[in-house]
Amino acid sequence: xxxxxxxxxxxxxxxxxxxxxxxxxxxxxxxxxxxxxxxxxxxxxxxxxxxxxxxxxxxxxxxxxxxxxxxxxxxxxxxxxxxxxxxxxxxxxxxxxxxxxxxxxxxxxxxxxxxxxxxxxxxxxxxxxxxxxxxxxx
Amino acid sequence: xxxxxxxxxxxxxxxxxxxxxxxxxxxxxxxxxxxxxxxxxxxxxxxxxxxxxxxxxxxxxxxxxxxxxxxxxxxxxxxxxxxxxxxxxxxxxxxxxxxxxxxxxxxxxxxxxxxxxxxxxxxxxxxxxxxxxxxxxxxxxxxxxxxxxxxxxxxxxxxxxxxxxxxxxxxxxxxxxxxxxxxxxxxxxxxxxxxxxxxxxxxxxxxxxxxxxxxxxxxxxxxxxxxxxxxxxxxxxxxxxxxxxxxxxxxxxxxxxxxxxxxxxxxxxxxxxxxxxxxxxxxxxxxxxxxxxxxxxxxxxxxxxxxxxxxxxxxxxxxxxxxxxxxxxxxxxxxxxxxxxxxxxxxxxxxxxxxxxxxxxxxxxxxxxxxxxxxxxxxxxxxxxxx
Numbered sequence: 210x211x212x213x214x215x216x217x218x219x220x221x222x223x224x225x226x227x228x229x230x231x232x233x234x235x236x237x238x239x240x241x242x243x244x245x246x247x248x249x250x251x252x253x254x255x256x257x258x259x260x261x262x263x264x265x266x267x268x269x270x271x272x273x274x275x276x277x278x279x280x281x282x283x284x285x286x287x288x289x290x291x292x293x294x295x296x297x298x299x300x301x302x303x304x305x306x307x308x309x310x311x312x313x314x315x316x317x318x319x320x321x322x323x324x325x326x327x328x329x330x331x332x333x334x335x336x337x338x339x340x341x342x343x344x345x346x347x
Numbered sequence: 348x349x350x351x352x353x354x355x356x357x358x359x360x361x362x363x364x365x366x367x368x369x370x371x372x373x374x375x376x377x378x379x380x381x382x383x384x385x386x387x388x389x390x391x392x393x394x395x396x397x398x399x400x401x402x403x404x405x406x407x408x409x410x411x412x413x414x415x416x417x418x419x420x421x422x423x424x425x426x427x428x429x430x431x432x433x434x435x436x437x438x439x440x441x442x443x444x445x446x447x448x449x450x451x452x453x454x455x456x457x458x459x460x461x462x463x464x465x466x467x468x469x470x471x472x473x474x475x476x477x478x479x480x481x482x483x484x485x486x487x488x489x490x491x492x493x494x495x496x497x498x499x500x501x502x503x504x505x506x507x508x509x510x511x512x513x514x515x516x517x518x519x520x521x522x523x524x525x526x527x528x529x530x531x532x533x534x535x536x537x538x539x540x541x542x543x544x545x546x547x548x549x550x551x552x553x554x555x556x557x558x559x560x561x562x563x564x565x566x567x568x569x570x571x572x573x574x575x576x577x578x579x580x581x582x583x584x585x586x587x588x589x590x591x592x593x594x595x596x597x598x599x600x601x602x603x604x605x606x607x608x609x610x611x612x613x614x615x616x617x618x619x620x621x622x623x624x625x626x627x628x629x630x631x632x633x634x635x636x637x638x639x640x641x642x643x644x645x646x647x648x649x650x651x652x653x654x655x656x657x658x659x660x661x662x663x664x665x666x667x668x669x670x671x672x673x674x675x676x677x678x679x680x681x682x683x684x685x686x687x688x689x690x691x692x693x694x695x696x697x698x699x700x701x702x703x704x705x706x707x708x709x710x711x712x713x714x715x716x717x718x719x720x721x722x723x724x725x726x727x728x729x730x731x732x733x734x
Contacts, residue, residue: 267597267602268500268501268504268602269500270493270496270497270500270548270549270550271548271549272489272490272548273546273549274468274472274490274492274547274548275472275488275490276469276473276488277467277469277470278473278488287487287489287497289497289501289596289597290597302598304483304487304489304595304597305487306487316500316504327486328488339486339487341487
């Protein structure tokens, strides 16, 4: 089983995916092949849902006092983003950084996913990649 | 109202909260434990038949696990020791466990301790962030004040209110803390100090966030069938409940209300029959100022979006955080829940000195603590009474 951040990169690096239990139609995000609703654990009985690459800012802040690995990026924006899912899917939100913007953020603003370095453990350590978000250019 | 106590609190022990550069986690644990026993009717640690210990960051910052055995060595006891982790609600969780065990035990010692200073602030920020989801939040650089800020930003958006409202909470709690000898921050602050403090994660400023502190707190919980000398100041635990919610904020239906608190409140109401008007004092989890008004709403004292009205009332029906709260006392994570209960115990037993509020000796007075773990992924509520 992959960690959620790995599944964001799978199968195509930019795809954000959820799973759907074929037994009870439960939509699971982050992606899991285990359904807590109907206890289905058969990996062949889950389908993959590709989620939209765009969303709206649900809430946001700017971090001025970072954790160790994010010192060099400070200050940076983080937000909760509500994905632009159609009405046949439940509301799906996730957390991520907003990058490449020099204007004040607002709740409801449209954002699009981009693939970026999240952080690196240390000069000799792993580089962690994942999804960040850009505001739309006016 | 006739509610049988689930247990008595017969002793409390608190270390000074603050920067203990010359004191280890071990010494803080010993000091709080011995103070609690000396404060109680017990003559020695041998009368304790179970110990519960909590520390959120010891494994990370002190590289110290296996606290049950550590405590046995530190206190020289031979009774069983349980170790609990629910982040900031660790000691609140310990109360819940103690109330189950007390049915078959005489006296239980609960200890919460944390040693956060002596480390780079970014390391402490990383350690505390372990109370949130790493794979969904921490990996994106979110901090705990950042999570508080996401809640605050959404609250002010939904209810069309200004972050300026937070200032009054910070000023109130620092004023209360100035009367509390164990508080980390003992100076009152004014509007200018607040406004000049830098943003940690906007709209939250430095003075919206509880300081990083060392400290330990301990309680003696005694079986309600025990005979306790009349000279021992005693308060009763009428009810305790724990509610849960997702660890990641973004999986919740709303950011402006805490399901875990509402679930715990429902459970408290099922356990005891009480009138909210009898509550004289609340100790609310104010690690971030925005949490106080939201908790007032979730506890049904105020309607959604009106929690800030409390701070406009010069003569409120109950007191909040007479201790100074997490804001002024500081927040040695696993000690804070017990520190909150200690404050209510001191108030209900007329031992709060300069902070003493008017508690009737003839009528029932109630106090309620709300101790959150993470950003209310766990909520621990404890209802205490003076009778």
